[in-house]
Amino acid sequence: MPRLVLIVAMCSAALVACSSAPTQPPAVSPPPKLVVFMVVDGLPMRQVLAYRDQLQPDGFRRFLDQGAWFANAHYGQGHTVTAAGHATMLTGAYPQRTAIISNEWRDAKTGEPVYNTGDTAYHYIGHKTDPLAGTSPRNLRAETVGDVLREQDGASKVIAISGKDRGAILPGGHKGVAYMYMSESGEFASSTYYMASHPKWVVDFNAAKPADAFFGKAWAPLLPEAAYARSVPDGQPWQFNGGNGNKLPAVLGDKHDKPGPLFYANILPSPFGDQLTLAFARAAIEGEQLGLDAKPDILSVSLSSHDYINHAFGPESRLSHDHMLQLDLQLQDFFKYLDKTVGAGNYVAVLTADHGFADTPEWAKSQGLDVGRINPTQVMTALNAGLVKKFGAGAGAWATHFSAAGILFNEKQMAAQGIKPEEMYAEAKRLLLPMTGIADVFTLAQLQSGDTVTPYLESMRKAWHPEVAAPLQIVVKPGWLFGSRPSGSSHGTPYAYDTHVPILAWGPQWVGRGEVAQKVEVVDIAPSLAKILRLRVPSQSQGQVLPWPQAAAK
Known part of the structure; x- marks a missing residue:
């Protein structure tokens, strides 16, 4: 078929x-x-x-x-x-x-x-x-x-x-x-x-x-x-x-x-x-x-x-x-x-x-593609086990929640134990990258950088709000989905x-x-x-007027 x-x-x-x-x-x-x-x-x-x-x-x-x-x-x-x-x-x-x-x-x-x-x-x-x-x-x-x-x-x-x-x-x-x-x-x-x-x-x-x-x-x-x-x-x-x-x-x-x-x-x-x-x-x-x-x-x-x-x-x-x-x-x-x-x-x-x-x-x-599903619970468990090996155990988990396309961390616990956030994020990235279905992981430093060359970094930067989003953003491999339900499909990638x-x-x-x-x-x-509509453009707009066929309406 x-x-x-x-x-x-x-x-x-x-x-x-x-x-x-x-x-x-x-x-x-x-x-x-x-x-x-x-x-x-x-x-x-x-x-x-x-x-x-x-x-x-x-x-x-x-x-x-x-x-x-x-x-x-x-x-x-x-x-x-x-x-x-x-x-x-x-x-x-x-x-x-x-x-x-x-x-x-x-x-x-x-x-x-x-x-x-x-x-x-x-x-x-x-x-x-x-x-x-x-x-x-x-x-x-x-x-x-x-x-x-x-x-x-x-x-x-x-x-x-x-x-x-x-x-x-x-x-x-x-x-x-x-x-x-x-x-x-x-x-x-x-x-x-x-x-x-x-x-x-x-x-x-x-x-x-x-x-x-x-x-x-x-x-x-x-x-x-x-x-x-x-x-x-x-x-x-x-x-x-x-x-x-x-x-x-x-x-x-x-x-x-x-x-x-x-x-x-x-x-x-x-x-x-x-x-x-x-x-x-x-x-x-x-x-x-x-x-x-x-x-x-x-x-x-x-x-x-x-x-x-x-x-x-x-x-x-x-x-x-x-x-x-x-x-x-x-x-x-x-x-x-x-x-x-x-x-x-x-x-x-x-x-x-x-x-x-x-x-x-x-x-x-079934069509021969390398695709699959990524169980988020298993990812979080393996990630925290690896972080404990690197930084020792804390009162709670180091990685606390999936949030949108990223992962949040126990920032208070890190501060109490004198661990620099950038070190925690870098280690988390190192642990996540070899996991099945993960294509790349972007740290806070990368998201705040001027790097426009690394694939998908700019698109993930556009999806990331500094006051709302997690400091670590994950991109799955093509065709892979986060989720444990063995049916249906989804979306959410670049x-x-x-x-x-x-x-x-x-x-x-x-x-x-x-x-x-x-x-x-x-x-x-x-x-x-x-x-x-003869209006001013919304103040936060980042777009351009569409190139209508042959010429834009004036």
């Missing part, structure tokens, strides 16, 4: 023939009435191209055939995860400035858990709020395009929606309004950071219980079996077999008497999670009258289901392949809705992803399969039309949208 990367190579060879000739946008275009910013969580660019021949005429192909798209768009930071990506998109800043270094990490001084959008000062409206639940953008140390827009004109609206709290809160910024899916109830809710109570349109949407409509509904393949020959069949031993199972068709709620928390949670790892999110986005457009007056608005919609599916089954799976086709159909319907409601000439749409994905190690290994994501845009009067081969980065989206 051919690997997905080989399919992509064949598809890529035909792109010149498939793509329309580039056309530049007009020299001067007034700002759009609405920016529709879309994120497909966990979507590598290779999947967009691999299934191009099976896409609907006006879903992803609206971008590929009628819009501007960048064939070589990447993240610049080396720790590629959901929160870090969502914080980068509309700030134009790497984690070294946003301070959102991962989904969760440990406080560098106390070792206590930190969640990227956690803030115990606020709670969900009408729903239980766990201590580490995402409720505000407090930890985001950068402003977004929406923040700048709202600063310029408070009448403009910024609404952010996602199946995940971080997928809504981080693109929504400090001055927008975020709504996230509540997996125990099937409803969408905001938090008291944004408002005291929901507006009527949200109350009405939830009262209709739209999630319940998916109870007993089957996720069945869209195409005949032969159409999925390029993908790995269902039911493989490395494909997660919980939730809705690992074979299609899959019936949601099959083992439940009625809708309940488990059913609502299982909507997300299915095409119906995105369908529900897009339904809420429609309600937001109508309820907030987005794009219907002279004041530009921003609607951010982060679709979470693909990430859950790739984690469970791998991007090489038929389940992931079919989900792409299901999502493509949903995007086509959503664009038709936008054309009718907002007007095709009144909005610009941009689609990207927060990270890519590695193939499932067990599948990749390699192309994790950094290469789509940047697709539509709205010819602002972005032009055609393929751009030049390498660009996700940090370039924020200054580009700021220019389209």
